[in-house]
Amino acid sequence: xxxxxxxxxxxxxxxxxxxxxxxxEENGILxxxxxxxxxxxxxxxxxxxxxxxxxxxxxxxxxCQHCDNAPCEEVCPTQATYTDENGVVRVNxxxxxxCSYCMNACPYDARYVDDRTMxxxxxxxxxxxxxxRGETTTACQNxxxxxxxxxxxxxxxxxxxxxxxxxxxxxxxxxxxxTKPKLFYLT
Amino acid sequence: xxLRELVNKIVPIKEDFSIKSLLGFKKTPxxxxxxxxxxxxxxxxxxxxxxxxxxxxxxxxxTREHPWGLLISGYIFFVGTxxxxxxxxxxxxxxxxxxxxxxxxxxTLLAIITLLPGFIIILTExxxxxxxxxxxxxxxxxxxxxxxxxxxxxxxxxFIILEFGFALRGNHKWAVRLGIGGLIADVAAFTTLGSVxxxxxxxxxxxxxxxxxxxxLTAVVSGAFFxxxxxxFKHKLNFPEEVKITLVKLAKILGLLLAVTMFFEWWRxxxxxxxxxxxxxxxxxxxxxxxxxxxxxxxxMVIPFVIILVSKGTALKALFFSSIAALISxxxxxxxxxxxxxxxxMQMLKKTEYQLAPTWIEYSPSPVEWAIAVGALGVCxxxxxxxxxxxxxDEDDHH
Numbered sequence: 001x002x003x004x005x006x007x008x009x010x011x012x013x014x015x016x017x018x019x020x021x022x023x024x025e026e027n028g029i030l031x032x033x034x035x036x037x038x039x040x041x042x043x044x045x046x047x048x049x050x051x052x053x054x055x056x057x058x059x060x061x062x063x064c065q066h067c068d069n070a071p072c073e074e075v076c077p078t079q080a081t082y083t084d085e086n087g088v089v090r091v092n093x094x095x096x097x098x099c100s101y102c103m104n105a106c107p108y109d110a111r112y113v114d115d116r117t118m119x120x121x122x123x124x125x126x127x128x129x130x131x132x133r134g135e136t137t138t139a140c141q142n143x144x145x146x147x148x149x150x151x152x153x154x155x156x157x158x159x160x161x162x163x164x165x166x167x168x169x170x171x172x173x174x175x176x177x178x179t180k181p182k183l184f185y186l187t
Numbered sequence: 188x189x190l191r192e193l194v195n196k197i198v199p200i201k202e203d204f205s206i207k208s209l210l211g212f213k214k215t216p217x218x219x220x221x222x223x224x225x226x227x228x229x230x231x232x233x234x235x236x237x238x239x240x241x242x243x244x245x246x247x248x249x250t251r252e253h254p255w256g257l258l259i260s261g262y263i264f265f266v267g268t269x270x271x272x273x274x275x276x277x278x279x280x281x282x283x284x285x286x287x288x289x290x291x292x293x294x295t296l297l298a299i300i301t302l303l304p305g306f307i308i309i310l311t312e313x314x315x316x317x318x319x320x321x322x323x324x325x326x327x328x329x330x331x332x333x334x335x336x337x338x339x340x341x342x343x344x345x346f347i348i349l350e351f352g353f354a355l356r357g358n359h360k361w362a363v364r365l366g367i368g369g370l371i372a373d374v375a376a377f378t379t380l381g382s383v384x385x386x387x388x389x390x391x392x393x394x395x396x397x398x399x400x401x402x403x404l405t406a407v408v409s410g411a412f413f414x415x416x417x418x419x420f421k422h423k424l425n426f427p428e429e430v431k432i433t434l435v436k437l438a439k440i441l442g443l444l445l446a447v448t449m450f451f452e453w454w455r456x457x458x459x460x461x462x463x464x465x466x467x468x469x470x471x472x473x474x475x476x477x478x479x480x481x482x483x484x485x486x487x488m489v490i491p492f493v494i495i496l497v498s499k500g501t502a503l504k505a506l507f508f509s510s511i512a513a514l515i516s517x518x519x520x521x522x523x524x525x526x527x528x529x530x531x532x533m534q535m536l537k538k539t540e541y542q543l544a545p546t547w548i549e550y551s552p553s554p555v556e557w558a559i560a561v562g563a564l565g566v567c568x569x570x571x572x573x574x575x576x577x578x579x580x581d582e583d584d585h586h
Contacts, residue, residue: 034250071388075386077337078328079322080322096318097313097316097319098314098315100254101333104387107388107533109252118243177388179388
C-alpha cells in the first residue's frame with residue numbers, strides 16, 4: 001500500500017520528448033498525435049529580437065494528475081475508473097462503456113480513446129507494466145536525461161518525493177477546483 | 188386471430204387495424220410526400236446504424252478534445268421534447284386543467300414515441316451499450332449523473348407506457364396515478380441530464396445550476412412546439428373548436444415560458460460576460476457571435492413569442508409554421524449547448540502540442556452522425572402513424 005505521486009522539476013526539461021517515447025514504448029500506446037498519456041507543453045519565445053522574452057520559452061511536461069478527488073472517477077457511471085490501493089487512478093477496460101463523460105470531466109485533458117479496445121485510456125504510472133514487474137520507477141521518469149521527474153510514495157516520509165516536497169516550493173495545476181492533484185510542479 | 192385477441196386483452200386496438208389499413212392511406216400529394224419523407228428518414232437511420240455496427244465510434248467526428256457530438260444533442264432533443272410532452276399531458280389529468288383532458292392520451296403517446304428515438308440515438312453514442320446494461324447494474328456509479336439519468340429514463344419509459352396502456356383501457360384512476368409517477372420521474376430525469384453538464388467543474392461555461400433549470404424550461408417549450416406541429420398536421424390547419432381552445436391556452440403558456448427563457452438567456456449571457464472571467468467570458472462572447480446561436484434565439488424564442496404576443500395566442504396557423512422552424516432551431520439549440528460546453532480547449536500547459544497551438548475546438552458532425560440523429564425522426568413519425576391507426580387516441584366521454 002502506497003500513495004504514489006510525482007514531482008516535476010519542470011525547469012530542467014529540455015523538451016527531448018524521450019518521456020513521451022518511453023511511455024508509448026513501455027505501455028504500448030498507439031501512434032498518433034492525439035493518442036498520448038503524457039505530453040510536453042512548449043512555450044514559444046515571445047517578443048522581437050533583441051527584446052526576446054526568454055522566460056516565455058518554457059517546457060511543461062504533464063499528464064494525468066492522479067487526483068485524490070478525481071472528477072473522472074466521480075462521473076463514471078459503471079465505476080470503470082477507480083483509484084487502486086496505491087492511489088493510482090486507473091481504468092478497468094472491461095467496465096468502460098465509452099460514454100466519454102470522464103474525458104469531459106477531466107480538467108487536465110488527460111484522457112483519450114484507445115482505438116484498439118475503444119475504451120478510455122490514461123496514465124496509470126506504469127501500474128500494469130513496470131510497477132507490476134516490481135520496479136519502482138515509471139518509464140517517463142527512468143528515461144529522463146535531466147531527471148525532471150521524481151516518482152514515489154507520498155506517505156513514506158523518507159521517500160525522495162516526500163523529501164523534495166518538504167524542502168522545495170511547489171504548486172499544483174487548477175488546485176482551485178478541489179481535485180487535489182498528486183502531481184507537483186517544483187519552482 | 189390469436190395474436191390480435193391477445194393484444195386486445197392488454198390494450199384495445201381498433202377493429203379495422205391491419206397491415207392493409209396501414210398501407211391504405213389516401214394517396215394525396217401531401218400524404219405521398221410524408222410517406223416518402225418517413226421512408227427516406229428510416230433509410231438514413233438504417234444506413235447510419237449499419238455504419239455504426241461496422242465502424243463504431245470511428246464513424247463519428249468526435250475527438251479527444253470534443254468527445255460529445257451531434258448524437259448527444261439529438262438525444263437531448265428527443266428526450267427533452269418527450270419530457271415536455273409528458274408535462275403537457277399531465278396538465279389535464281394530473282393538474283386538473285380541463286381543457287387539456289382530451290389531449291391526454293395522444294400527448295402521452297407522443298411522449299413515448301419521442302423518447303424511443305432518443306434511446307436509439309444514445310445506444311449508438313455509447314461505445315459499449317451491452318457492457319453498459321451489465322455494469323450499470325453490477326457496479327452502479329451512484330455519484331455519476333449519467334447513471335442516474337439512464338436509470339430514471341428507464342423508469343420514465345415504464346411509467347408512461349403503463350399510463351398509456353391504462354388510459355387506452357379506460358382505467359383513468361391508474362392512468363392518473365402512473366401519470367404522476369411518470370411526471371415526477373421525467374422531470375427528475377431531464378434535469379439530471381442537465382446536471383451531466385452542470386456538474387462539470389472543468390467547464391466554467393456549463394458548471395452551475397443554470398443548465399438543469401434551462402433544460403426543464405426548454406423541455407416544455409420544445410414539447411409545446413411539437414404539439415402545434417402534430418395537431419396542425421392532424422387537422423390540416425382546420426382546428427375543431429375544442430382543439431382550438433386547448434391550443435390557444437397552450438400558446439399562452441408557451442408565450443409565458445418563452446418570455447422566461449429569454450429572461451434566463453439574458454442573465455446567463457450578462458453574468459458570464461461581466462467581470463471578464465477567463466474561460467467563461469471569452470466563451471460567451473464567442474457563443475453570442477455565432478450564427479447558430481442567433482438563429483436559435485430568433486426562431487425558437489423571438490418569432491414565436493412575437494406571434495403569440497401580437498395574436499394573444501390565437502394565430503394557430505402562424506404558430507404551426509413557426510413551430511416547425513422552432514423545432515429545427517431547438518435541435519440547433521441542443522447542438523449549440525453541447526458544443527459550447529466543449530469548445531474552450533483545456534490548455535493545460537499544452538502551449539503547443541505536437542506543433543499545433545490549441546485554439547477554439549471546432550467540431551463538424553460526420554454524415555453517419557447526421558444520419559442517425561436525423562433519421563431517428565423517421566422512427567418517431569412511423570410510430571405515430573401506426574399508433575394513430577391502431578389506437579383510439581381521442582378521449583372518450585369520461586370527462
